Amino acid sequence: MAEHDPTKPRPGTSRRDFLRGSGLAAATAVLTAPAVAALDEAKAAAVEDGPKVLSGELPITLQVNGHEMSCKVEPRSTLLDTLRHRLDVTGPKRVCDRGSCGACTVIVDGDTVYSCTTLAVSCQGHEIRTLESFDTGATGVPHAFHQHDALMCGYCTPGFVTACKAMLEKNPNPTIEEAKRGLDGNICRCGTYVGVLEAAMAAAKAMKKEA
Numbered sequence: 001m002a003e004h005d006p007t008k009p010r011p012g013t014s015r016r017d018f019l020r021g022s023g024l025a026a027a028t029a030v031l032t033a034p035a036v037a038a039l040d041e042a043k044a045a046a047v048e049d050g051p052k053v054l055s056g057e058l059p060i061t062l063q064v065n066g067h068e069m070s071c072k073v074e075p076r077s078t079l080l081d082t083l084r085h086r087l088d089v090t091g092p093k094r095v096c097d098r099g100s101c102g103a104c105t106v107i108v109d110g111d112t113v114y115s116c117t118t119l120a121v122s123c124q125g126h127e128i129r130t131l132e133s134f135d136t137g138a139t140g141v142p143h144a145f146h147q148h149d150a151l152m153c154g155y156c157t158p159g160f161v162t163a164c165k166a167m168l169e170k171n172p173n174p175t176i177e178e179a180k181r182g183l184d185g186n187i188c189r190c191g192t193y194v195g196v197l198e199a200a201m202a203a204a205k206a207m208k209k210e211a
Contacts, residue, residue, distance in 0.1 A: 065133035080104045082120035091130040091158050102186030105159040112166045139210045141165045144203035152190035159186050164200045
């Protein structure tokens with residue numbers, strides 16, 4: 001029987017597979033011991049610098065409404081669950097639980113976020129504000145919502161008040177169209193949008209007088 005020539009492809013092996021295998025073999029052959037060691041070190045460093053796997057309950061501290069609040073949560077816990085069930089901050093509401101209605105809106109570092117789709121562990125070191133910290137006096141956003149009947153069942157109201165507060169902090173003198181754009185991340189199933197917009201404009205006017 002004729003001895004198989006290793007330089008020739010076996011029957012049933014394509015020329016492309018043969019060339020690919022030959023190239024890998026050649027590349028492996030030229031790797032010196034120092035090169036292999038360097039590759040191993042690079043792989044180890046990549047693992048160390050990569051994302052850490054978190055499990056079990058972890059202690060976290062959040063800055064909520066100007067106060068440090070500590071608790072233990074699972075890494076998968078949302079900011080909404082943590083606020084409501086671990087820290088007793090119940091202003092943000094759970095309604096859709098998928099980041100589409102805005103009832104769970106909170107302010108993080110000046111920007112509105114859906115707390116039902118935000119991980120609590122990612123909010124450490126950031127300033128979190130909910131409507132519990134808002135001024136309820138005559139120049140406050142909650143007062144404007146009350147005066148202009150900008151609520152019905154009330155489920156969406158905390159999110160709208162929070163979104164309105166954040167909008168007016170960035171734009172104290174909005175037009176109607178700007179107010180609509182600033183609040184378009186929130187929905188009201190009762191349809192009190194006219195009252196919501198009236199409240200937003202009234203709050204802007206009251207805040208302007210106070211300033």
